Amino acid sequence: MVNGEFLSQLAAVVDDKTMVAGADIGAAHSVDTSGEYPCLPELLLRPGSTEELSAIIKLCGTHQQPYVVQGGMTGVSGGATPNPGEVAISLMRLRGIEEIDENAFTVTARAGTPLEEIQQAVAVKGLSFPLDIGARGSCTVGGIAATNAGGNQVIRYGVARNLILGLEVVLADGTVLTSLTKVLKNNTGYDLKQLFIGSEGTLGVITRVVLRLVPQCETFTTFCAVNSFSDVLQLFRLSNQYFSGAVSAFEVMWQDYMAAVLAAGEDLTSPFAEQYPFYVLLEIDVERPDGAMEWFENGLAQALEQELIQDAVIAKTDSEREKLWRIREGIGEVVAQMGLAVHCDVAVDASGLEAYVTEVERNIGEQFPDNQLLVFGHLGDGNLHITVSANSEAEKTALYNIIFSSAARHGGMISGEHGLGSLKRDYLSYTRTEAEVQWMRKLKQLFDPNNCLNPHRVLG
Ligand SMILES: Cc1cc2nc3c(=O)[nH]c(=O)nc-3n(C[C@H](O)[C@H](O)[C@H](O)COP(=O)(O)OP(=O)(O)OC[C@H]3O[C@@H](n4cnc5c(N)ncnc54)[C@H](O)[C@@H]3O)c2cc1C
Numbered sequence: 284m285v286n287g288e289f290l291s292q293l294a295a296v297v298d299d300k301t302m303v304a305g306a307d308i309g310a311a312h313s314v315d316t317s318g319e320y321p322c323l324p325e326l327l328l329r330p331g332s333t334e335e336l337s338a339i340i341k342l343c344g345t346h347q348q349p350y351v352v353q354g355g356m357t358g359v360s361g362g363a364t365p366n367p368g369e370v371a372i373s374l375m376r377l378r379g380i381e382e383i384d385e386n387a388f389t390v391t392a393r394a395g396t397p398l399e400e401i402q403q404a405v406a407v408k409g410l411s412f413p414l415d416i417g418a419r420g421s422c423t424v425g426g427i428a429a430t431n432a433g434g435n436q437v438i439r440y441g442v443a444r445n446l447i448l449g450l451e452v453v454l455a456d457g458t459v460l461t462s463l464t465k466v467l468k469n470n471t472g473y474d475l476k477q478l479f480i481g482s483e484g485t486l487g488v489i490t491r492v493v494l495r496l497v498p499q500c501e502t503f504t505t506f507c508a509v510n511s512f513s514d515v516l517q518l519f520r521l522s523n524q525y526f527s528g529a530v531s532a533f534e535v536m537w538q539d540y541m542a543a544v545l546a547a548g549e550d551l552t553s554p555f556a557e558q559y560p561f562y563v564l565l566e567i568d569v570e571r572p573d574g575a576m577e578w579f580e581n582g583l584a585q586a587l588e589q590e591l592i593q594d595a596v597i598a599k600t601d602s603e604r605e606k607l608w609r610i611r612e613g614i615g616e617v618v619a620q621m622g623l624a625v626h627c628d629v630a631v632d633a634s635g636l637e638a639y640v641t642e643v644e645r646n647i648g649e650q651f652p653d654n655q656l657l658v659f660g661h662l663g664d665g666n667l668h669i670t671v672s673a674n675s676e677a678e679k680t681a682l683y684n685i686i687f688s689s690a691a692r693h694g695g696m697i698s699g700e701h702g703l704g705s706l707k708r709d710y711l712s713y714t715r716t717e718a719e720v721q722w723m724r725k726l727k728q729l730f731d732p733n734n735c736l737n738p739h740r741v742l743g
Pocket residue numbers: 315316351352353354355356357358359361362363374394415416417418421422423424425426427428429430431432433434435483484485487488489490615700701704737740
């Protein structure tokens with residue numbers, strides 16, 4: 284129950300568009316895309332400026348009022364889902380692009396700006412923000428920074444951490460920490476912004492970001508059929524060598540995944556008449572398109588000659604490319620029909636991947652032979668998505684244990700991009716040492732001594 288004294292002091296520092304209560308809040312603020320454990324907050328606060336946010340947060344600290352930070356609610360780890368008793372603070376009104384600097388190759392935007400808005404605005408200037416995810420229409424740049432999002436082009440451009448030059452953050456005591464620099468090189472002491480990137484809103488609330496841009500490239504896309512996982516890995520090696528540095532996406536899908544996506548998406552079709560054990564969506568980004576299609580085709584011809592691929596189609600138009608990507612991004616509809624399930628996004632280095640997947644498939648097959656297992660992911664950066672249907676909460680725990688303990692045995696991480704939020708936080712110590720977790724706790728204590736800011740996320 285939100286304290287009355289807190290409410291009356293709040294009314295004095297916020298404007299009339301900021302505070303929303305009761306039925307007006309809307310179910311969208313009760314749960315993120317995971318759909319797990321929805322909880323409608325008693326109060327929703329939508330500050331319209333950094334100063335207003337700072338005043339709200341300061342007041343929350345004074346009254347020991349816990350709060351959850353909400354961006355576009357596309358996260359899948361429960362991080363933005365309120366817990367009982369928490370107030371929700373949404374960044375939705377802190378939206379808009381402040382500057383596109385064509386000389387510095389940067390864009391400065393408010394945290395609540397959707398990714399797609401950034402992509403479209405910079406494209407008009409012939410530039411690109413090279414981070415793209417399926418949730419582009421709804422996820423915000425603040426959320427991307429907070430979760431250190433990866434996405435479809437990590438092999439070439441890196442994760443959010445590599446693409447953020449500056450941040451403005453409001454700390455739990457209301458301090459506004461501004462580091463909105465556009466410089467690429469900054470060796471003036473600790474790089475504090477890196478603490479907030481990927482901290483899932485547990486150390487501060489991000490209000491503005493400076494993002495790196497690159498010149499727009501021409502993208503060439505192929506969808507390949509592959510016979511074995513070791514051929515997938517060899518194809519990855521060959522494409523990285525042949526296209527040296529130009530590979531921007533290398534997405535792999537197992538046949539079970541393909542079948543499930545095609546069955547769930549009414550207007551989706553396979554590019555091939557036959558079925559194959561694996562499919563790879565491969566893209567290269569090229570600055571100078573002259574002769575690039577020939578280069579692309581020659582690279583694929585080599586892979587065909589070496590029998591690493593059995594068949595391939597090349598997208599000739601944007602709509603053909605979109606159709607191929609819809610297969611890769613079609614998991615949403617499968618998940619919606621699946622019901623209870625675990626969704627994992629482990630990271631294992633390329634050398635350990637084959638053994639890792641074999642072990643997980645074997646262990647799940649032995650213990651849960653009737654459960655549906657779907658594997659796909661950004662193999663180029665060792666990030667695999669593993670979705671398994673479950674029949675109970677106890678089964679979910681057992682499945683998490685199988686998937687995460689194997690990740691630990693193969694030198695991987697339990698999350699490569701979605702983070703821990705509240706759904707995976709209890710598994711943190713599978714792949715981080717006791718000393719690492721202890722220092723994470725010390726950092727949390729330092730930045731948020733009252734434990735009001737996104738409590739019980741990341742750390743249990
Ligand atoms: C279809 C689909 C595809 C996806 N693909 C990818 C992918 O390829 N790669 C990937 O990494 N993720 C992916 N995601 C996950 C998700 O989109 C990202 O995690 C995204 O960055 C979340 O942004 P958001 O604004 O929706 O954040 P939310 O879901 O609102 O919040 C996520 C977390 O960040 C915190 N947070 C949000 N905004 C702020 C802020 N301003 N300051 C501090 N903390 C904040 C929240 O408290 C929460 O802990 C996908 C999700 C969907 C639904």
